[in-house]
Amino acid sequence: MMGAPLLEVRNLESFYGPIMAIRGVSLSVEEGQIVTVLGANGAGKSTLLKTISGIMDPEKGSVSFDGAEIQGEEPHRIVSRGIVHVPEGREVFPLLSVDENLSLGAYTRKDRSAIERDREMVFEYFPILAERRHQEAGTLSGGQQQMLAIGRGLMLRPRIMLLDEPSLGLSPLLVQEIFAILGRLNREEGVTMMLVEQNARIALELAHVGYVMEIGRIVMNGDADRLMQSEDIKAFYLGQQEAGQRSEKRWKRKKTWR
């Protein structure tokens, strides 16, 4: 982990309609890392990802990827740089088969034989997709659709994967399973990830570095292990009661960053 970070966001400001959803966010992701951005509903996490992947244009600030400034570029240009966005809520192509969904993940690639190898790799990590490869994606269960969305993202052979709440609406068991696979993908295939989550515990267990976002700002950041030990994170994101001698009530506590 040397040299310039793979992805660097500087003082990004972005509007969601009339609302300023991101108010000056800076963060960086090193190659090979998993970086997680935690935050509640409406903190601006999804807007941050959409601004990076070019679906939304920033008002101010810069996004640089691999040394080049990419903010405001057309989404398909950004995808062909190797940035893939796995959207929230498992946005698959419902009437296309699993196989066709995967092929579309490699839409910007031309190297056919390598694409087929990557398809096999996706099937290795998600065997259920191999079983269902000719089935329409809309008929898969929620968890399988999430796996398909991740697999489809992998088909780009991305340099970085932006994951928007992969745990959303899944059973705890499935969340465990999917996060275990994400961890393996990072270790075995070296996939760099930026992971946006509300489920702080599982995200911090997986990630190397974490950022905490509240109403459009980064309020805290650091190594995932350190964040996990932080009293604020424990109280507000992990929901642990401290057994302190004064045993303050949770609602009495003030966040130290306010």
Place this chain on the structure above:
Amino acid sequence: MDGVQLLVSGLANGCVYGLIALGFVLIYKATEAVNFAQGDFMMLGAFVTLGLTNAEYLHLPFWIAAPLAILIMAFFGYLLDLLILRHLFGQSQTAVVILTIALGFVIRFVAGVIWGHEPQTLESPLAFGDVSLGGVVLGMADVAVIVVTVLLTWSLYQFFQRTKLGLAMQAASQNQMAAYFMGIPVKRVQGLIWGLSGATAAVAGILFASKGAIDPNAGLLGIKAFAAAVIGGFGSLPGALAGGLIVGVIEPFAARYLAAGYSQIAPYALLLAVLVFRPHGLFSQVRTKKV
């Protein structure tokens, strides 16, 4: 025997409706707007072919004029999207609908100015004589229409299933946001779909003009094609074609066996029945999103 003849001429009419309905559905699936000028696209395609091939105009051989007209109409559709419709991106669907209705008026007017308002006949080699099959006399034009429609449908199907662009078009129409995330240039793909629907309309126009005279108001039969698209299910390509065939077949039989006043409303009566009993159409592809 009589029945077979009615059926074939009904099917031939139905193919034309079906091809126009196909255009409706292509645009609707891609952009979620209805192109009410689709019938006028068909009329324009017919007149462009006529202008290229008839003796009093350019007098090109038909087999050059027809592909050329299809290309011109494809280009017309693409340009229309590029120059006008793309700028309505983000506006309400109503804006697009009103715009296409107005566009229909403009196309009708312009065609009238260029080619006159009198009915004219396309000098088409598809339109010669009758064929007789085992005692049944069929119009050559009707047979040609059916054959061409089957071929076109088959190639469209192959295009959507087998090519990367076809797959991307399906993807962009099923989930636009996700298509962006895959790196599909969605706006350009939508422009190409407008081009494709222009080309389909041109084929429909050539076939329609091979069956009889055309005038600038011929595009109004787009309304029947619209009914066909709704009957078939507005999101389904095979449904559009089937809806066209159903409407086409009902017409001659209703004209034959029902009293004069009722036959004309038969397709719309069916439309109402479908809307009441199967509101998504007969062949709809509806898949609700899992949460």
